[in-house]
Amino acid sequence: MRTRLYLLSAIILLFCLLTGCAANRTVVLVPDPDGHTGKAEVATTAGKCLLEKPDDITHISDSSSPPEPVSTATKEYISATFSEVLAIEPLPSEKFILFFETGSLKLTEDSQKTISVILDAINRRSALTVTISGHADASGSTLINDRIAFERAGMVQGMLLQKGVDPKRMTLTSHGKANPAVPTPDGVAEPRNRRVEVVIR
Amino acid sequence: MKILSLALLFTYIILSSSCSLANDKIGQIHTMKGDVTIIRGTTVLPANIGTPLQKGDLVRTGKPGAAGIVLTDDSTFSMGSNSELALKEYAFNPKEGKFSLVARMVKGTFAYLSGLIGKLSPDSIQLSIPDATIAIRGTKLLVEVQK
Numbered sequence: 001m002r003t004r005l006y007l008l009s010a011i012i013l014l015f016c017l018l019t020g021c022a023a024n025r026t027v028v029l030v031p032d033p034d035g036h037t038g039k040a041e042v043a044t045t046a047g048k049c050l051l052e053k054p055d056d057i058t059h060i061s062d063s064s065s066p067p068e069p070v071s072t073a074t075k076e077y078i079s080a081t082f083s084e085v086l087a088i089e090p091l092p093s094e095k096f097i098l099f100f101e102t103g104s105l106k107l108t109e110d111s112q113k114t115i116s117v118i119l120d121a122i123n124r125r126s127a128l129t130v131t132i133s134g135h136a137d138a139s140g141s142t143l144i145n146d147r148i149a150f151e152r153a154g155m156v157q158g159m160l161l162q163k164g165v166d167p168k169r170m171t172l173t174s175h176g177k178a179n180p181a182v183p184t185p186d187g188v189a190e191p192r193n194r195r196v197e198v199v200i201r
Numbered sequence: 202m203k204i205l206s207l208a209l210l211f212t213y214i215i216l217s218s219s220c221s222l223a224n225d226k227i228g229q230i231h232t233m234k235g236d237v238t239i240i241r242g243t244t245v246l247p248a249n250i251g252t253p254l255q256k257g258d259l260v261r262t263g264k265p266g267a268a269g270i271v272l273t274d275d276s277t278f279s280m281g282s283n284s285e286l287a288l289k290e291y292a293f294n295p296k297e298g299k300f301s302l303v304a305r306m307v308k309g310t311f312a313y314l315s316g317l318i319g320k321l322s323p324d325s326i327q328l329s330i331p332d333a334t335i336a337i338r339g340t341k342l343l344v345e346v347q348k
Contacts, residue, residue, distance in 0.1 A: 024347040025330050029340060032314065038340025044333045063332035073343075082343050084281040085312045088267040090231040093275050128231055128251055129271060133295070146296060171273060175295045179321060201231065201271050 025060040026081075027051065028073045033092040042067045094121055096198045097181075098156060099191065103148075105155050115156075118198055119163050127200040130165060132157050133173045137193035138186050142176060150174035156196045226253040227291040228272035235282065236263030260286045262309065276302065276316030284309020290327075293318060300325040307331070311344040 029051035031037045040051045042058050047066025049058050057073035096118050098111040107115070122130060134153030136145035153172050161167055180193040230237065230252045237248040240259040246252070248260070254270065262268055264282040271277050274293040280286055290303035300322040306313075306329070318325055319339045328335040330346050 025332060026343075026345040027330070027333075027335060028343040030343055032339075032341050036339075038315070038319075039338040040340055040342055041336040042333055043336070060330070060333045067333065078343065081345055082281070082310055082312065084267055085279045085310050085343070088232050088234065088269045088281070089279040089312055089314075090269040090271050090277050128229065131273065131275070173295065178295055178298065199275055201275070 026057065027060075027067075028055060028057045028078065030054060030078075090201060091125065093199050093201045094125075096121075096200075098196045098198065100152055100194050100196075102189070102191065102194070105148075105151055107155075115159055115163075118200070119160070119165070122160075122165055122200055125200065128169060129199075129201045130160065130170045131173070131197075131199040131201075132160075132170060133175055133197045133199075135175045135179065135181070135193055135195050135197065136177050137188070137190045138177045138180065138184050139189040146174055146176040149176050152194075152196050156198065225255050226273070227256055227288065227293075228254045228270055230254065230260075230268055231271040231277070232269035232279075233267065235266035237261070237266050237268045238263075254288060256288060256291045258288050259307075260288070272302070272316060274300075274302070274316040274318045276319060277312075277314045278304070279312040281310035284311065286311065292325075295321065298322075303327045303329075305329045306344050306346055308346045308348045311346075312341065313344065314341045315339050 027040065027042050029037065029040050031054050037054045041048055042051065044060060044063050044066060046064050049067040049070055051058060051070060055073045056070050058067040058070050060067050096114055098114055099108045100106060101108060132153045134149035136149040153174060157170055157172055160170065181195065182190055182192045184190045230248045230250060233248060233250060238261050239246040239248050239252065240261060241255065248268065260268060260270065262280055262282055262284045266282050267280060269277060269279045272291065278286055285307035287305040287307055289305060290301050292299045292301040300318045302318050302325060313328065315337055319337060323338055326337055328337065330344060
């Protein structure tokens, strides 16, 4: 009788360990769409833990206990709990980069061809958002860089508008010389930074 | 004639871009099924594909219900049924280096994929769940919050 009771409690304990029934909040680190896995630090008032490998998982029961030690999430847990979420996930965005002739609003020859590739992608995906961001290089003043980056983005927006892309779906931003593709010291002309990035979703 | 239409086009672009700044759109409902609502202050709004989201919105799904949200920095939150996501703070202004994303996964199931804020300024992201906070370095997370 007694052994049976022990057995029962052992089974319950094992069940709890496997399903995490004591902990009711769960965080799992998974790879990005491009296969890279980042890091995440989960913290309560009592402590923290670092998730750094694919499928690292931790549970939190309450704010006064530290997160449980990291273990590995099972495929079964992930598919049972998150299949609905993963099915509704928006498609990953697609990014296109357009380059300009030095100091001008004229696209390079290659980039003129990219415009039609962008249009195809917008139609194929029925894209809801088209984000157009203008970038300048680090030569010239901040004011001029901001303006030229914005004008370049506006140029691209105008071209897409003329081809029938819904203006309500387009957003325009200027990064000026911030966030260069190739970092350079101030004052350096760098053609690869004179660009407009178009991200569609 | 061509110059006139170009001038009109340009005016339109400037007007439309300043409007999008004025109404503070931080993202939108990108995919959804079933019952999805947006709670904005004391108002409950129905959600549709393309419905814009603002700072302070609470997105709620029923059962059945699911939604995929894309923010303007290209980060995404996807949520399953019976879930609630509070978009508390948001700023994405790369030119001035202003970034902020404060969101709370109140209950339900979620997938979060970081976007440009995660790349440019990961410390500006504060994700939380009841009883815990999550700091991220450019990544994707799955989160379950049972109530």
